[in-house]
Amino acid sequence: MAINTTPTDSTDKKLPEWRPQVFINFRGADLRDGFISHLRKALRENHIKYYIDSDEPRGSPIEILFDRIKESQIALVFFSSLYADSTWCLDELVEIMKNMEKGTLRVIPIFFKVTPEDVKGQKKEFGVALYGEGRRRRPRMPQWEDALEAIPTRMGLVLLENSSHQKFLAKVIKKVKEVEAILLSERSYTSPTVSIQHLKASLPPYEQRLKQFEERFCFDTDVTQIFAIVGMPGIGKTTLAKKHFDKWMGRVSVNKIILGIHERDEWSACLCKELLDDAQVSVNKSFIFLDDVSEKTHVHFLLNNLHRVKEGSKIVITTRDKSCIRGLIHHTYEVPVLNQNEALQLFQYHAFNNQDYAHTHNFINMSQKFVDYAGGNPRVLEELGKELCGKNEDDWGKILEALPHCCNENIKRGLRISYDKLTDQQKDAFLDIACFFRSEDEDHLTSLLASQDSHQVRDLADKFMISVSSDKIEMPDILCSFGKELGLSASLQDNLGTSRLWDHDKVIEALTTNEGKDSTVRGILLDVSKLQKEFSIRRDKLALMPNLRYLKIFDSSCPRQCKVVNVVECKVYVPDELEMPLTNIRYLHWLKFPSKQLPSDFNAENLIDLRLPYSKIERIWKDVKDTPNLKWVDLSHSTDLIDLSALCKAKSLERLNLEGCTELVDLPEDTENMKSLAFLNLRGCTSLSSLPEMENLTSLKTLILSGCSSFDDFQVKSENLEHLHLDGTEIKKLPQTIEKLQRLIVLNLKDCKMLVSLPDCLGKLKALEELLLSGCSRLRSFPVTNENMKNLQILLLDGTKFRDLPKNLLGCANSDQVNLQRPPLTSNGLSLLRRLCLSGNDMIVKLQSSLSDLYHLKWIDLKDCKKLVSISTLPPNLQCLDAHDCVALKTVASPLARLMPTEQVSSSFIFTNCGKLEHVAKNEITCYGLNKGRLLSETLNRHNKGLCFEALVATCFPGSEVPDWFGYKASGAMLEPELPRHWSESGFVGIALCAIVLFEEQKIKNNNLQVKCICDFNNVKTSSSYFHCPVGGLSETCNEQRTISSTHVFIGYTNWLNIKKCQEEDGKKGCVPTKASIKFQVTNDIGEVTNCEVLKCGFSLVYETGSWEANSRTYDVKQGEAESIVKNNKVSKIMIPNCGVTTIPEKNQISGEESCRSTKS
Known part of the structure; x- marks a missing residue:
């Protein structure tokens, strides 16, 4: 089935002189070049102008790409699982989002086998790619995180794991064309006159919404029905209902319409007089339209009087409040924006x-x-x-x-209707959100706004004043500006008597002038990045604001308060005798608070959220204060903090962030009374040596002690812990009581240099999913245990001294499970393990065979295992084996891995710098790769109609010769084979590609290097099919730079059926290509790598095992004893039949013209 991305317009139609440019941002290692080449082809066919970084000259600086982004009007951003591992991609993304915010670039995010939630929240594998297994921080991390969070998911497209690539590509092209049409429409208004008739003809399609409304419900019944049309003010509810009314009014005898019901004082009397008392309504089917119903009592009254309406009548009401129809009217339609x-x-x-x-x-x-x-x-x-x-x-x-x-006056009048219907508490909540908490977690906001018997947040959502999605509160721009304008001045007319100061000029005026008591101020928001100069708060100004609930002094230029904040001078100063009683304060956020403590008169009784990051405080306040409502405290990077006794009575505390408080030596004993504490972050508290007894912390789920370099003794503090981070501490052992942590999911012990052993009870942690032991250089063995860590998915042992892994952890229960075609139903050990890292281990000599039973294992890292000599059979679903710099490695198992139908698509086997690898081992690697690629290709052909844009299997190892069984070979980077007759029929499944690359101490940053080829397949009677094809390389996450030296062999096995389908799209179904031009090159994130050379290359056709071609077109030669002679790129001998590689004898070659005639007949 061809990919349907062809243009809808006639090719004869004149194209506009100016067309938008599409900038394509992607990580090539994930998408490979197959998908991108198909995308490029589809863009060209649709006359869409595009730019991709491979079009730039070699070695171009990233600033050149920034210029290309600025020149573009559309950006296609492909987010894949390892996208965030590429600093190049992330830097491009930051520039893309800058231009999007300026309004000069439209962004179309493509979520390629990842979810929008994982990308925006940096979760799962995407988060691992960004942070690494230990949540590492990289220099430009804050900018990258902000760019990822700002992604406009509304316009995004999502490709699920098993979705059709061909259909998805068509959706991408359709979306690009839609955005292009908008841009071209905008461009058309640069002409001297505007076609008003054209614009009028294309006004919002109410007919489409009317159709959606009518299709949802059945109107042709004899039962009286009530329908509700709901939506925000101005969305078109009344317009839609009127159109529906006009359409149906001729089908019934009586038609009644009452507009503006919210304006009627005596609604019930009005309804009886104008509607229900009408005798015709009781004897004839009627169509009744009630506009803008705003009270639940109105709906109840209507339902209680339905007996006065003829059976079979239709009633349509519109409302801007979902709560008034909830549970009463079930036929509802929400008008979309x-x-x-x-x-x-x-x-x-x-x-x-x-x-x-x-x-x-x-x-x-x-x-x-x-x-x-x-x-x-x-x-x-x-x-x-x-x-x-x-x-x-x-x-x-x-x-x-x-x-x-500042809101438009006419718009303001319409919004005022909804606002005036709010209760005083709802008005307060609405204005607070608009001025201070526009984008906030629902739980946090609900706590800040809470008052007795109130549900303001959900009430506002029902009235379309805010939206709640994924527990996040959002407010539309128009409502936000309306609320900020109302909140800026005291709204005495609403009997609220409060104002909210968010304009920095008004804030400075309020905090510095001597104007006496100001009880109207409810909240202050000050963005110090907007200040032109420093200022000092008057000593008594805060004391003169008794109703102040929210005080936030922050820096929007660095929203995450990253380390850059440390070099930014404080711009807000306070006198030594600052008065700050603030009896009503609920939220206090003061970045770089300049004093050693909060004033002694500070009243914390109503305080809910206290944030003083990067402050100068030594203690929060003097003595102990009642803090019955305090839930969140953030004192991170307050490097002078030494005393936390002020929190002794904070029994409601849920989150405590003390990261980077380097002078903090201990926590108060009363910490154990914080029974609600769920999150405790002590990362980087380098003076902290121990924790007090905290057995009562039953709610504690996350404990972070990362980088506490003086901490040497850990004891279990809460049996409900789910995340425990002890990385970088000085602990020597874990207590036996660790077995109590039956809910523990993550145990991070990275770089615990003093850790010498693990307790035997570790295997009892049955909920554990991640065990991180990287850099535990004194750790020599895993505990012998009869328990099973059945849920463990990530096991990092790099930099340890393990000589072997315990067999009881890795082995399957039954040996007869070896040939299963699906995961074992029951197994001992790490049956769900997905990632295993052993890199840098100088003790392991042989990788044990029991690893082959781990069906779900996808990633094994053996880099720099200097004494590793042999690798045993690997598991079937392995996605990457990285054995870089295993300088002693000689042999691998035969077969290299179990061969069975698997769940993943591509595999990569990396043996760079393995100089002692024996010839037989290299043959096994290449032969397994071929058979694995063929099996995957056959599977794709059955389940995904053969379309895949990735190399199925890629391998690389030291060597200087193209394997003998490659049918087509040449010196240099260019190969121009003549293809034989019927080569793509009866059993053909793919191609094998090979490149011999000479490296001169090539240093690879970010572990990114790819060998690929540019292919041009053609026939004498048809045009060329031009595409990119991946061969192999390095693409897994790596924190350290690696070096490749000497000459290496890169071999890739890839599906061919996607190329066949492209030919069918081009109308070449009758003719198969008979000539090819294949050029190999080495690339990285920047472009083509120049300090290496492709010395030789090869190409072969691959067929199904047992097919007629695989059997009849091969000679009987022994495995490993193959030879071929290539003259002018023509093959004269066939090699290695048992691997299924086939080339065609020279006598079978025919001209392209004969091939065309033959296939057509």
Whole structure:
């Protein structure tokens, strides 16, 4: 089945002179070049202009790519499992997101076998690629994290693990064309006149929404039905209901419509008089439309009087409050927001109506920003367009600049209706969110806003004033600016008597002037990055704000308070005698608080969240204060902190972050009374030597002691621990009581240089999923245990002195499970293990055979195991074996790994710098790779219609010759074989590619190096099929730079059926290519690598085992004794039949023209 990415327009249609450029950001090691080559081909066919970094000259600096990003209008960002391991990709992403925020670039995120949640939250394998197994920090990590979190998932596409690549590629092209159409539409308004008729014809498709509404429900029944149309103010509920009313009014005898019900004082009397008392309603089927119902009592009254309406009547109501219909009306339709294209068309219709001047590029960019601000709300778009219509560019800029805090008057009147219906508590909550907590966790916000018997957050969500998604609170831009404008001044008319200061000029004025008591201030938000100069708070100003609940002084230029904050000077100073009673304070966040402690008069009774990161405090406050409501405390990187006794009564504390408090020697004994404490972070507290008795911490789930270099004695503090990080501590052993941690998921002991042994009870941790022992250089053995860590998935033992792994941990229960075609149902040991790292171990001599039973094991790292001599049979699902620099390695098992149908697609076997690898071992590696590739190709052909864009199996090892069984060979990096007749029929499954590469002490950063080839297959009667094909290389996560020296062999086995399908798309189904041009090259994240050379290359066709071609086209020669003679790239002898590699005798070759005639007949 061909990939349907062909253009919809006729090829004769004249294309616009200007077309947007698409910048493609991806990690080649994950997608390989097959998918990208198909993408490039589809983009070309659809006349879409694109840029990819391989188009840039060799060695180009990344600044050149930044320029290309700025020149582009669309960015395709492919997020894959190891994307975040590439600093090059991440730096590009930061630049892409900068341009997106400026409004000059549209971003289409592609989630390639990863989920948006994993990418934005840096979770699972994606998080491992970013941070490493130990959550490492890299220099530009904050910028990368911010860029990942800012990804606009609304426009994203997701490819699931087993989804069809061909269908997904078609979706990608469709999405690019949609965005391109928007950009071309914008561009069209640079012409001298605007086609108002064209714009009017393409206004928001209410008919489409009407169709969605009517398709959802059955209207042709004799049962009285009530339908509800719900949505935010201005979304088009009334318009949609009127269209439905107009369509149906002719089908019934009686039609009643009552608009603006929220404005009626006596709703019940009104309904009886205008509707229910009408005799016709009781005797004839009626269509009744009730607009803007706002109270649940209205719905109850309607339901209680349905007996007065003729059976079979239809009633449609609209409401902006879901709570008033919940549990009463089950037929509901929520009107969706306009998509980007619809919103832009509506805005332009109103903004450019009847104007005859040329609109500049700035108008186009500002239009998109206004559309983004509107959030797909039709009324907002219409009002903004009308306000801007006829104004010049400067006026547009001023209005745009004021949008975040100044709402359009007409829009404001519409929103005011919803706001006025709120209770006082709901109004408070709405304004607090708009001014201070627009994007916040629901649990955190609910605690801050909490008052007796209130559910403000969910109430606001029901009224479409906020949205709650994945436990995150969000508020639309328009509602945020409306709320900020209301919150800035005292709203006495609402009897709230409070104001919220978020404008830095007003904040400075309020904190420095002498204007007496100001009881109206409810919250203060100060972004110090906006300050032009330093200032000092008046001694008594905070004391004159008795109703202050929220005080946040922060730096938006560094939202994560990274180490850069340390070099930024404090801009807000306080006098020594600062008065700060603040009896109502709930939230205090003060970055770089300049004093040694909070004032003695500070009242913490209502305090819920205290954040003083990078502060100068030595203790929080003097003496002990009641803190019954305190849940969160962040004192991270307060390097002078020595005393925590102020928290002795914080019995409700849930999270305590003390990371980087280097002078903190101990925790107070009363810490054990914090029974609600779930998270305790002491990372980098280098003076901390021990913890007090804390047996009562029954809620503690995460304990982080990473880098506590003075900490030498760990005792179990909570049996409910799930994450325990002891990496970088001085502990010598783990206590026997560790077996109590039956819920422990992660045990991190990395770089515990003094750790000499592990307790025998370690195997009893049956919930354990990650055991990290990297760098435990004194650790020589695993405990002998009869217990099973059946849930363990990650085991890191690099840098240890283990001589072997205990067989009872690795072995299967029954030896007869060796030939199973599916995972063992019952097994001993690490049956779920996925990642095993043994790198840097100088003690292991042989890798034991019991590893072959680990069906789920996908990654084995043996780098720098200097004494490793032999590798036994490997497990069947292995995705990567990295044996780089195993200088003593001589032999591998035969077969190298179990051969069976497996769950994963590609495999990589890396033996770089293994100079002692024997010839027989190299033959086994190549032969296994071939058979594995063939098996995977056959599986793909059955289950995924043969389409795969990755190398199925890749291998590399030291050597200087192309294996003899390769049918086509040549010197240098170019190969031009003549393909034989019928080569792609009856049993053909793929191709094998080989490159001999000479390295001169090649240093590889970020473990990224790829050998690939550019292929051009053609026929005398057809045009070329041009594509990239991967051969192999290095792509797994690696923190250290590695070096490759001498000459190496790279062999890749890849599926061919995807190329066949591309030919079918091109209309070449009748003819198979008879000539090929294959050029090999070595690349990394930057581009082509120049300080290495491809000396030789090879190419062979691969067929199914037992096929007619595999049997009839081979000679009977002994394995390993094959030879071939290549003259002018023509093969004259066939090699190694038992591996299934086939080449064609010279006499069978025919011309391309004969091939065409033969296949067509």
